[in-house]
Amino acid sequence: MRSYDQPLQRLPKRVLVAGVSGAGKTTLAGRIAEITGGPHLEIDAIFHGPDWTPRPEFLADLRSFISADVWTTEWQYDAARPLLAERADLLVWLDFPFVRVTLPRVLTRTVRRRLRRMELWNGNFEAPLRTFFTDHDHIVRWAIRTRRKYTELMPHFVNEYPNVAVVRLRSQREVEEWLRRSLVPAVTG
Template structure:
């Protein structure tokens, strides 16, 4: 890996509605730049889907982002505030249309429930939660109900002067995500995309 490439973007936050593909994109960025991947869901969701307390979550995340380079994925500004964003140099917002997110999250969730694949800390997708209409129980309903609010929140953050030093990259399709990844490999000394 070319050292000049990784100097351009070293601390990246990947955000987006659940099911948009942000974890997959973050893993690909991590691999491409040879930097650690920090998945906030894996820290936050303790055994039996027990959420980590806000102070413990903040401490655990602060320890991990103290490094010089990383890619973090997750939407936990309600619990973390701007902790991660203050250390970041780039925010990549995976902003897929709601229909696309729903298609992806339904397929992903059904696949996980069928295989019983462990996600984090012994947690697995369960059929009864998947078909629940309660967004607090069903990741599918969570994605549906949070999509519009996420979009409004990230649009506002892009325009907020407090984040003027951050480079925002809004990715609206898988093709744009692939182009962004390709650009990471050839950006050398150029400035991050806006």
């Protein structure tokens, strides 16, 4: 596993961004896609159908997207992870402190989306804030419950997919430094 200060040898073509809900996966994936010149697929947009039901076409749509030479997406959903890993050449793991960084981000994002009634995907909106207390899968409760998931997944990933470079970023400062040192020079060099 690479640290943020180890530059990549070449510009990646197929990039995954991993991390718990609220870590900033989608935002970083979009930034990486701008640098690499490939499309970014927000994987939630093809997973969630109306009323938060999984779309039956999810895996077919995902296979179509990752058949391209260049792309960036989030590394999510158990059924999708192996498909994505087999095609990727880089996985960026956002491993921020949960209580200090990720939890406030997911709380702020959830409240903002709910108050602004922002449509997310396929007619879905954040649930009412009061459902935090009643819905076991409320996004904030989900983030709390799954906060250690990637710590458990990464050793298996590294062993199973040795051809995929893994970069672990532990702070927003490391994200910015890594982008500046690894991706921008690869584009301009």
